[in-house]
Amino acid sequence: MKDRKPSWADRPVTPLDLALFAGVLALLLGGVIGAVWLIFGPGAAAEREPAAEVVTPAAPAEEGEEAAAEPEAESPYPPLAVLPPVPFPLDNPYTPEKAELGRLLYFDTRMSGDGSLSCNSCHPASDGSWGIASPISFGYPGSTHWRNASTIINSAYYTHLNWDGSAPSLERQNNGAWTGAVAGNVDPAMAEERLAQVPEYVRLFNEVFGDEYPTYMHALMAVATFQRTIVSRNVPFDAYLQGDENAISEEARRGYELFTGRANCIACHNGPLISDDSFHNLGVPEYPGFQNNPLNQITFRFEQWAKGVPDEIYYTATRDLGLYYITKQEEDMGRFRTPGLRDVCYTAPYMHNGVFATLEEVVAFYNAGGGDDPNKDPLMQPLNLTAQEQADLVAFLESLCGDRIIVEAPELPPYAPWDMEGN
Numbered sequence: 001m002k003d004r005k006p007s008w009a010d011r012p013v014t015p016l017d018l019a020l021f022a023g024v025l026a027l028l029l030g031g032v033i034g035a036v037w038l039i040f041g042p043g044a045a046a047e048r049e050p051a052a053e054v055v056t057p058a059a060p061a062e063e064g065e066e067a068a069a070e071p072e073a074e075s076p077y078p079p080l081a082v083l084p085p086v087p088f089p090l091d092n093p094y095t096p097e098k099a100e101l102g103r104l105l106y107f108d109t110r111m112s113g114d115g116s117l118s119c120n121s122c123h124p125a126s127d128g129s130w131g132i133a134s135p136i137s138f139g140y141p142g143s144t145h146w147r148n149a150s151t152i153i154n155s156a157y158y159t160h161l162n163w164d165g166s167a168p169s170l171e172r173q174n175n176g177a178w179t180g181a182v183a184g185n186v187d188p189a190m191a192e193e194r195l196a197q198v199p200e201y202v203r204l205f206n207e208v209f210g211d212e213y214p215t216y217m218h219a220l221m222a223v224a225t226f227q228r229t230i231v232s233r234n235v236p237f238d239a240y241l242q243g244d245e246n247a248i249s250e251e252a253r254r255g256y257e258l259f260t261g262r263a264n265c266i267a268c269h270n271g272p273l274i275s276d277d278s279f280h281n282l283g284v285p286e287y288p289g290f291q292n293n294p295l296n297q298i299t300f301r302f303e304q305w306a307k308g309v310p311d312e313i314y315y316t317a318t319r320d321l322g323l324y325y326i327t328k329q330e331e332d333m334g335r336f337r338t339p340g341l342r343d344v345c346y347t348a349p350y351m352h353n354g355v356f357a358t359l360e361e362v363v364a365f366y367n368a369g370g371g372d373d374p375n376k377d378p379l380m381q382p383l384n385l386t387a388q389e390q391a392d393l394v395a396f397l398e399s400l401c402g403d404r405i406i407v408e409a410p411e412l413p414p415y416a417p418w419d420m421e422g423n
């Protein structure tokens with residue numbers, strides 16, 4: 001055994017130590033007094049900024065302002081508003097180099113088990129949808145998924161990801177995407193091994209994270225950073241909220257009034273994200289054919305098992321139970337997270353199972369008071385809207401669509417054999 005090293009505690013206290021101690025104490029006290037002054041001092045309330053942790057340079061959205069155009073005087077719901085700057089987590093702050101590394105990984109099929117799928121396969125960056133158009137997504141080769149591939153536009157803002165809210169952060173969501181049996185199906189150790197064989201990745205992970213060799217966790221952090229730059233751009237309705245009366249059509253303005261008024265969409269689609277980030281059962285009908293498609297059914301049964309439902313449910317469930325898988329509370333059966341609606345015209349088909357192909361169908365569904373379900377949300381009531389009013393709502397939804405966000409597929413760095421020094 002080695003001798004114990006002399007520690008700082010063995011040293012006599014010198015006057016310098018005392019002076020340093022006094023200095024630190026004074027700084028701490030000064031900090032506390034300063035903070036109290038800032039919080040309670042004169043003018044503090046007036047200057048208080050909205051709490052944005054870190055500001056993205058990529059988000060074009062302006063400062064989060066309250067809706068200026070149509071004050072919703074008595075509405076109990078948070079008004080629609082422009083999106084605030086993207087909240088980057090304190091333990092994964094934005095840097096341009098990290099986002100760029102994330103972009104490469106987003107497109108890299110080597111991050112899936114058999115090297116055939118990337119995030120971009122199911123969330124294409126080339127058409128502005130960021131979520132494939134098939135109602136039920138395809139899955140890892142030989143399987144199908146069991147849900148519609150959500151768009152990732154504005155996913156930076158949710159506190160729960162996935163239709164059932166199963167993931168609390170993008171980093172965690174992305175882990176499910178890369179490793180999930182019906183998505184990427186990769187083993188993280190294998191992913192690290194592959195990354196280590198791409199010299200350019202070794203260089204980039206070292207530059208961005210200080211890794212000797214790329215780590216899987218840092219790959220998750222990089223790809224999440226890239227996603228946080230995929231945020232709606234130049235949305236006409238946002239311009240309208242900021243005072244440009246003519247940014248949206250008259251039809252859309254009438255639709256906005258219905259949305260926040262008689263059609264009561266705002267009860268769930270509210271605030272800057274146009275989502276309450278919460279869960280509701282609308283009685284969305286089953287996707288036709290889902291019951292008879294063997295691959296869909298294999299995945300469906302597998303998911304019941306993987307999500308740990310009781311035997312009784314495992315043997316009897318025929319529909320996606322949504323939030324129930326997370327809480328195991330009966331009242332949560334069939335509840336799904338409210339999606340935000342910016343750029344909704346690019347993300348058809350709609351709902352967790354892609355059962356509606358057009359916005360017109362979605363609005364007709366709401367007009368009928370939603371579907372059939374014993375757990376249906378009481379907010380879902382027939383709306384008795386005329387054909388013109390339904391068209392107005394669709395026009396409003398279209399005014400939520402900004403510039404298509406297109407990101408080019410990068411040229412990916414190739415594998416290369418290591419030299420004898422192991423570089």
Ligand code: HEC
Nearest residue numbers: 118119122137139145147148149150155161162163177183
């Ligand atoms: C095989 C297709 C497939 C692949 C590959 C895939 N996804 Fe997904 N993604 C889906 C489906 C389907 C959903 C909906 C899942 C659910 O709700 O259970 C989804 C959901 C998401 C969500 C949730 C969005 C929201 O608003 O809740 C994010 C974010 C996401 N994927 C990002 C990624 C990233 C990043 C990758 C690569 C690391 C990736 N996905 C790979 C199909 C895929």
Ligand code: HEC
Nearest residue numbers: 263265268280284336337338339350351352362366377379
């Ligand atoms: C009770 C809460 C609630 C109300 C009221 C509500 N929505 Fe929704 N909305 C949701 C939920 C939850 C989903 C996802 C449901 C699912 O996938 O099963 C959704 C989905 C949508 C979608 C599909 C988005 C996508 O990306 O797939 C659109 C469009 C939409 N709602 C528009 C509206 C309009 C227009 C109104 C008013 C007529 C409205 N909603 C009223 C909760 C609500």
